[in-house]
Amino acid sequence: MNKYLLKLYITGCTPQSERAISNLYRICEAEMQGQFEVQIIDVLQSPELAEKDRIIATPTLIKDLPQPLRRIIGDLSDVERVLRGLDIEQIHGQP
Amino acid sequence: MSSYHSNRISKLATGIAGFDAIAKGGLPEGRTTLIAGSAGSAKTVFAVQFLAEGIRQFDQHGVFVTFEEAPADIRRNMASLGWDIAAWEAAGCWAFVDASPLPGEAEVIAGAYDLGALLARIEVAVNRVGARRLAMDSLGSLFSHFENHALIRNELFRISAALKLMNITAIMTAERTQEYGDISRYGVEEFVVDNVMILRNVLDGEKRRRTVELLKFRGTEHQKGEYPLTVLPGQGIVVIPLSAIELKQRSSNTRLTSGSRELDAMCGGGFFRDSIILVSGATGCGKTLITTEFAASGASGDERCLFLAFEESRDQLTRNATGWGKNFEDLESRGLLRVIATYPETMGLEDHLIAIKMAIDEFQPNRVAVDSLSALERVSTVKGYREFVIGLTSFIKHREIAGLFTSTTPRLIGGESITEAHISTITDSIILLRYVEMFGEITRGITVLKMRGSAHDKEIREFSIDANGMHIGKAFRNVTGILSGHPRHVEPQEIGRLNALFVNHNEA
The missing domain is CATH 3.40.50.300 (P-loop containing nucleotide triphosphate hydrolases)
Structure with missing residues (x-):
C-alpha cells in the first residue's frame, strides 16, 4: 500500500496541540499499518512554513501523500471525519 | 503607548483625502475599526489605501491580511490606482498575510480548533516590517470558511486585543447585505470592535452615490452623518467633507x-x-x-x-x-x-x-x-x-x-x-x-x-x-411686472394721475 506523508501544524504546546498529536498517532497506528511519516510543525517555531501552506487555524493536518492533498482542521477527536478526510475506507464492522 | 495621565484616545491620521477632516484627526490610534459595506462599496480600496497612505505620507509600515483575494490579485487590481505594492514589499514596508482560500481543496473539520496560527503569522509579519498599521479584508470569507461563528468572533476579539498590545492601528472590513439595516452580517461589531464606520454605494434616483458614515468612535469625537466620497484613478478614495467645512472665509473689499x-x-x-x-x-x-x-x-x-x-x-x-x-x-x-x-x-x-x-x-x-x-x-x-x-x-x-x-x-x-x-x-x-x-x-x-x-x-x-x-x-420706465414675467406698460398720464391722487390724498 502507499505510504502516508502527513504534516500536523500546531501553535505552541497547548493541551489542544497535545490532544491533536496523540489522536493523530492513535489513528495512524490503527489504520496505516506502519506505512506513515508524520511531521509536527509548530507555527510559532516555523512561521514561514505556515505562511507557505496558508495555515489559519490550528491544529491543521495536511495529507501530502498519497494524492490528492487533503486538509483536516481540528484536534482530530472526531475519528470518523478524520478517516473520511484521509480517504481511508472504514473496514471495521465488515465481515 | 498610553499615557498614565490621560485617558484620551489619540488619533492616527489616515492620509486619505478628506477622511481625516470628518474623523477629526483620523482613526483611533492603537484600536481596531470595523468598516462595514455592501458589495462594491470600496471596502478593499479603503483597506489598501489606509496602508498605502501610511507608507507614502508618514513612513508607517503596514500588514495586509487577506481572507478573500489572493495577494497577486490585489497587487494587480490596485496598480490602476497608482499603488505599487510589490515595490513596497521589496522595500520592507508592506507584508501580506495570505489567508485567502485555497482553490479546489476540500477541507474537513474534525474537532476543536482556534485561529492561533493566524495570530502567530500576523505577529511575525508585524515584527518583520515594523508595522504601525494593519488591514484585514474581509471577515465575510473567514465566516463562510469556518462554520463556528461564535468561535471566530471570539478569535477576532483575541486578535484585536493582541493588536492593541502591539499599538497597531487596524481596520477590519465586513460585508453588509443591505445599505440600511444590520451593521454587518455576522454581528462582528457587537463583540469585536469599539469603532465602526459604514461605506455605502446607494442607488438614488438612477444615480450611484458613494458615502461614508462614522457610526461610532468610542471615546473620541467625529462628524456625524453621511459624507459623499469618490474613487479616482491614480488617487484612490477622496472623501468630500462638506458640512465639516468651516465658514471662516475672509471677506475682502477689493x-x-x-x-x-x-x-x-x-x-x-x-x-x-x-x-x-x-x-x-x-x-x-x-x-x-x-x-x-x-x-x-x-x-x-x-x-x-x-x-x-x-x-x-x-x-x-x-x-x-x-x-x-x-x-x-x-x-x-x-x-x-x-x-x-x-x-x-x-x-x-x-x-x-x-x-x-x-x-x-x-x-x-x-x-x-x-x-x-x-x-x-x-x-x-x-x-x-x-x-x-x-x-x-x-x-x-x-x-x-x-x-x-x-x-x-x-x-x-x-x-x-x-x-x-x-x-x-x-x-x-x-x-x-x-x-x-x-x-x-x-x-x-x-x-x-x-x-x-x-x-x-x-x-x-x-x-x-x-x-x-x-x-x-x-x-x-413706465413698465411694471418684468420679474414676474408679465410686463405691463403704464401710460405716463396714468402715472401722473396716480401721483396726483396720492398727493391729494395726503393733503386731505
Whole structure:
C-alpha cells in the first residue's frame, strides 16, 4: 500500500496541540499499518512554513501523500471525519 | 503607548483625502475599526489605501491580511490606482498575510480548533516590517470558511486585543447585505470592535452615490452623518467633507471688474474679489456673454480665469467670444485663460467637483466662471447637487477667488430654477437677465437683485448685445411686472394721475 506523508501544524504546546498529536498517532497506528511519516510543525517555531501552506487555524493536518492533498482542521477527536478526510475506507464492522 | 495621565484616545491620521477632516484627526490610534459595506462599496480600496497612505505620507509600515483575494490579485487590481505594492514589499514596508482560500481543496473539520496560527503569522509579519498599521479584508470569507461563528468572533476579539498590545492601528472590513439595516452580517461589531464606520454605494434616483458614515468612535469625537466620497484613478478614495467645512472665509473689499463698465456701475463699483456671483436667465438672453466678458476682462490686470463650460464646446465658446471682440486663443496662449469644456454626463458630480478642484489647484486662477451650473443639475440627485454647490462655493471662497456661475431658468419669461433655490443664500451677488416683451417686441432686461456688502443699482435696465459685446442702457420706465414675467406698460398720464391722487390724498 502507499505510504502516508502527513504534516500536523500546531501553535505552541497547548493541551489542544497535545490532544491533536496523540489522536493523530492513535489513528495512524490503527489504520496505516506502519506505512506513515508524520511531521509536527509548530507555527510559532516555523512561521514561514505556515505562511507557505496558508495555515489559519490550528491544529491543521495536511495529507501530502498519497494524492490528492487533503486538509483536516481540528484536534482530530472526531475519528470518523478524520478517516473520511484521509480517504481511508472504514473496514471495521465488515465481515 | 498610553499615557498614565490621560485617558484620551489619540488619533492616527489616515492620509486619505478628506477622511481625516470628518474623523477629526483620523482613526483611533492603537484600536481596531470595523468598516462595514455592501458589495462594491470600496471596502478593499479603503483597506489598501489606509496602508498605502501610511507608507507614502508618514513612513508607517503596514500588514495586509487577506481572507478573500489572493495577494497577486490585489497587487494587480490596485496598480490602476497608482499603488505599487510589490515595490513596497521589496522595500520592507508592506507584508501580506495570505489567508485567502485555497482553490479546489476540500477541507474537513474534525474537532476543536482556534485561529492561533493566524495570530502567530500576523505577529511575525508585524515584527518583520515594523508595522504601525494593519488591514484585514474581509471577515465575510473567514465566516463562510469556518462554520463556528461564535468561535471566530471570539478569535477576532483575541486578535484585536493582541493588536492593541502591539499599538497597531487596524481596520477590519465586513460585508453588509443591505445599505440600511444590520451593521454587518455576522454581528462582528457587537463583540469585536469599539469603532465602526459604514461605506455605502446607494442607488438614488438612477444615480450611484458613494458615502461614508462614522457610526461610532468610542471615546473620541467625529462628524456625524453621511459624507459623499469618490474613487479616482491614480488617487484612490477622496472623501468630500462638506458640512465639516468651516465658514471662516475672509471677506475682502477689493473690487474687480465684471468686464462691463456699465455693469460695474450697477454693482456699485464691480464685484468683490472673493465673492460668488450668480447670473440667472433664460436661454439665449446673454449669460454666456456676461461669462465671456468676466473671463476676458481680468487679462488686463494679469488675472487668470478658469472657464468651465458644461453646455458649449471649446470651439463654440471661442467663436462666440470672437464675435464679441474677445480673443480666447490669445488669452489661453498667454496663460491668462483656461477653457475646460466637458459634458455633465461624463462623470458623477463628486468626480466633477474633484476635477474642478484639481484644475483650480493646478491653474491657480483669480476668477472661476461656470457656464452653466444648472447643466449639472441633471446628472445628480437634488441632495447631491446641493452638496456639490456648497462644496464648490466654499472651496472657491477659501482661495479668495471670484466665482461667476450661470443658471438657466426653465421658463423663457420670468422664472426660477433649482439652482437658484439652492444657491441663492450662499451667493454674494445675484444678477437677473430677463426677456421683456413689450409692444410685440422682445428686449432684454438686466437687474442686480442682490449685492452683499455694497450699494447697487436697483433699477431694471435694458440690455443689448452687438459685435462689441454687451451694452446696458436706460432703466425701463413706465413698465411694471418684468420679474414676474408679465410686463405691463403704464401710460405716463396714468402715472401722473396716480401721483396726483396720492398727493391729494395726503393733503386731505
